[in-house]
Amino acid sequence: MSEKSFEGYNLSDEIKRSLSVLKYENPTEVQTEVIPLALQNQDLVVKSQTGSGKTASFGIPICDMIEWEEKLPQALILTPTRELAAQVREDITNIGRFKRIKATAVYGKEPFSKQKEELKQKTHVVVGTPGRVIDHIERETLLLDKIKYLIIDEADEMLNMGFIEQVEWIIEQLPEDRVTMVFSATLPKDVENLCHQYMKEPVQIEIASTGGTTSTIEHSLIEVKEEEKIALLKDITVVENPDSCIIFCRTKENVDTVYAQLDAANYSIERLHGGLEQEDRFAVMNGFKMGNFRYLVATDVAARGIDVDNVSIVINYDVPMEKESYVHRTGRTGRAGNKGKAITLATPYEGKFIKAIERYIGFEIPVAEAPSTQEVASNQAAFDEKIGGRRVVKNNKTARINQGITKLHFSGGKKKKLRAVDFVGTIAKIPGVTADDIGIITIHDTMTYVDILNGKGSLVIQAMEDATIKGKKLRVSKAIK
Numbered sequence: 001m002s003e004k005s006f007e008g009y010n011l012s013d014e015i016k017r018s019l020s021v022l023k024y025e026n027p028t029e030v031q032t033e034v035i036p037l038a039l040q041n042q043d044l045v046v047k048s049q050t051g052s053g054k055t056a057s058f059g060i061p062i063c064d065m066i067e068w069e070e071k072l073p074q075a076l077i078l079t080p081t082r083e084l085a086a087q088v089r090e091d092i093t094n095i096g097r098f099k100r101i102k103a104t105a106v107y108g109k110e111p112f113s114k115q116k117e118e119l120k121q122k123t124h125v126v127v128g129t130p131g132r133v134i135d136h137i138e139r140e141t142l143l144l145d146k147i148k149y150l151i152i153d154e155a156d157e158m159l160n161m162g163f164i165e166q167v168e169w170i171i172e173q174l175p176e177d178r179v180t181m182v183f184s185a186t187l188p189k190d191v192e193n194l195c196h197q198y199m200k201e202p203v204q205i206e207i208a209s210t211g212g213t214t215s216t217i218e219h220s221l222i223e224v225k226e227e228e229k230i231a232l233l234k235d236i237t238v239v240e241n242p243d244s245c246i247i248f249c250r251t252k253e254n255v256d257t258v259y260a261q262l263d264a265a266n267y268s269i270e271r272l273h274g275g276l277e278q279e280d281r282f283a284v285m286n287g288f289k290m291g292n293f294r295y296l297v298a299t300d301v302a303a304r305g306i307d308v309d310n311v312s313i314v315i316n317y318d319v320p321m322e323k324e325s326y327v328h329r330t331g332r333t334g335r336a337g338n339k340g341k342a343i344t345l346a347t348p349y350e351g352k353f354i355k356a357i358e359r360y361i362g363f364e365i366p367v368a369e370a371p372s373t374q375e376v377a378s379n380q381a382a383f384d385e386k387i388g389g390r391r392v393v394k395n396n397k398t399a400r401i402n403q404g405i406t407k408l409h410f411s412g413g414k415k416k417k418l419r420a421v422d423f424v425g426t427i428a429k430i431p432g433v434t435a436d437d438i439g440i441i442t443i444h445d446t447m448t449y450v451d452i453l454n455g456k457g458s459l460v461i462q463a464m465e466d467a468t469i470k471g472k473k474l475r476v477s478k479a480i481k
């Protein structure tokens with residue numbers, strides 16, 4: 001991690017406050033390179049891995065530069081997956097929390113109407129997957145006139161998933177006077193072409209890729225026969241006894257098998273694969289983040305975009321077929337300076353895949369022995385004690401930043417001709433409350449949500465019992481979610 005601090009960037013106090021609550025004390029390498037240039041509106045092509053702090057490297061300057069008063073979206077962030085879109089939205093919301101930056105995520109398999117409703121509100125940042133973004137543009141529910149920043153995240157993955165043409169179409173709809181930043185773990189020809197075609201003299205930034213992979217993650221490889229994998233997996237978990245662990249499989253079927261085996265052995269485990277409904281996928285991911293269970297068994301859909309603090313160990317139950325996927329999977333551990341372990345189980349026939357991965361990551365994965373019977377036996381008692389338990393979540397960034405924030409529900413909205421200023425005007429007049437204590441306001445037809453910051457929620461509820469907003473008496477209560 002770099003020695004520099006965020007002080008030198010002249011960021012606004014609201015952003016500095018978020019960084020301090022998030023415990024981002026020093027910029028990571030990619031942030032040191034990207035933030036100063038982004039603040040000067042420079043187009044950038046950034047080669048960096050997930051886990052390097054790249055989201056904040058564009059999130060911080062964007063949140064800083066956004067004009068709060070503007071109602072229409074000013075930044076559009078494209079991501080290849082729904083999970084990543086949700087994660088980026090969360091990161092932007094956290095960074096922009098005290099500036100009251102409103103970020104909305106739009107992706108498929110979620111009702112269009114809900115997103116349309118959100119986009120009608122003041123929205124500063126839209127994060128989305130290409131298909132759904134196009135839908136919103138075509139139906140004019142997403143207006144692009146004020147877009148000043150375009151970020152294409154994980155551009156190589158967009159390419160792999162066949163989204164490049166859609167991305168191009170979107171770029172062509174955007175105002176030309178904008179800043180474009182492209183982030184990618186690798187820079188295949190098509191991505192480079194895209195950059196040359198649509199960017200203004202972009203500066204190329206390259207963050208050494210293996211640095212992050214080797215220095216914080218201990219990699220190892222264990223050879224095993226297919227039919228002995230489950231037994232080996234169990235032995236590894238007993239010996240490692242991790243606080244949190246992701247097990248990656250190649251197929252949905254393998255996920256189901258591993259899940260069934262470990263669940264039957266009372267592991268605290270859930271599973272994630274593309275066959276599940278989107279809502280269930282989010283629920284599982286959030287559950288893992290909150291520490292409701294300690295083991296997650298997943299296909300590659302989960303390899304991107306899950307930002308869980310301190311995953312102690314990643315086990316590749318199956319060798320990934322694509323070399324890039326090895327980096328993404330193992331990048332779930334050893335994040336942001338923490339130490340992590342990545343153990344890969346390989347059958348004797350998988351040598352050629354391992355070789356391809358090793359060429360790609362630039363080093364040989366050290367071969368390790370399977371745990372001995374003795375090792376397993378001597379760790380069994382400690383393992384049994386921890387088996388069903390929750391994970392202790394020490395560091396949930398979002399929970400921390402939301403501390404002291406109460407979401408209030410008011411029983412009136414647009415139909416009563418209420419606007420945000422009406423709420424601010426009334427609430428800021430309550431003794432002991434100022435406009436700085438009011439967060440994001442979302443006005444629907446018949447109800448309004450207002451975030452109250454700094455632990456003043458109850459004070460506002462009490463005061464509002466006798467007050468009116470624009471002459472109207474509204475019921476006010478803590479919002480359910």
Ligand code: AMP
Nearest residue numbers: 024026027028050051052053054055336
């Ligand atoms: P990303 O590469 O965007 O997926 O970020 C990787 C992880 O690093 C996330 O958990 C971030 O919240 C965290 N992070 C980003 N910037 C910093 C920083 N300056 N200091 C500490 N952690 C950070």
